[in-house]
Amino acid sequence: DMVLTDEERRKLDTGSDTSFYLFPRMVQHVDDSFLAQLTELYRTRIRPHSDVIDLCSAFDSHLPAEKDLPLNSVVGHGMNEEELRANPRFSRYYVRDQNEDPRIDLPDGSVDAVIMCVSIQYMARPEELFQEIFRVLRPGGVVIISFSNRMFYSKAIAKWRELTDDGRAALVSDYFRNVKGFTEPEVIRTVPLPGDPPRALGSIAQQVCDTCATPFTSPWSRD
Template identity: 50%
Template sequence: MLLNPNQREKLDPSNDALFYEHPRFVTHVDEGFIQQLTDLYRDRLKPNSRIFDMMSSWVSHLPDDVKFEHVEGHGLNGAELARNSRLDHYFVQNLNLDPKLPLPDRSFDAVLNTVSVQYVQYPEAIFSEIHRVLRPGGMAIISFSNRMFYQKAIAAWREGTERDRVELVKNYFKAIPGFSQPEVIVKESQTPAVFQLFGMSGGDPFYAVIATRIDS
């Protein structure tokens, strides 16, 4: 088993839909992180491809100068998703209660998850679904920093170091047959964590774990 029951627990065990009931029209990472993510998308995502933005919000951080055939969005707040101008369609679903995506097999060229993987309680099911909806050769990009809604992050994430979290996401991919060896992109903050506690910011650290569907 990838995670034991204790590692899946949240400090706030209430339904996630209640926590996200009211829209938050804010960004949860700094501009440096967002720019790195947008640059990564520009480099890795192909124009006129089909994109699934999983656990999204009112902004997807996709490059403005790249056009896609279709961008499907998913999240827990309909008002936020409705504000997202890059989405061609979206749906609301609590993946911790129902991980089965209402999407066809092999229907997307890329699946994106931005600063949300820390809230997934059943990554085996979610990453299996990511694999299912990807076309052969399709890519999944899981990006995150050190920020989180602490009470909603799973214990395995809360209690780990930043390096532990990278390994955790790598293991999520490795647990599902048919993914390539995960690639890791890291840009750590230049300010020691102890100084960040006193408000000295060196920029949010940037982590991305990337894997490709390699089976048919």
């Protein structure tokens, strides 16, 4: 089934994504508060010694330090080889335009966690991508898609550009629901940090809007 119409997939910049990401950008695209909460979310939701793939990544996966979250492997995917090569957490990486070819370069059922940070807004073929995510995920695994209100506006799909933050969370949830076998997505807006008093979350200016989903633990859920 299709979640988006052809018009909703359109971008203002119709040029090559490969050309757009040709030069490395060694910068963070969201603020420190967002990243601290995202790292804590990874720490609490990804099991130690997992196999992980980081989609649409760059020089920093925002995963906890190895001592805080030891992992068996981390496969990186992105659009710029120099950025990927600079990421110290990757066991290996590959470069691919997911809008040209939504396939994920992994065998079936080979990872315990799929993460994607602030890139879902650029995905023009999300239905195929989420089928691929489900294919490579082991039963009981977790998917964490994080995003904010920041973006390369000309490269975001039309549907994303027209939605509010709540609407974007609903859209990503629909991407999950479109694939038979995922559990109901969970939308997380703030993540308590160790040592923070509960009331401190009310002062966070940058909203975190993470959507998580897991496949059913029974292998029979994969129809």
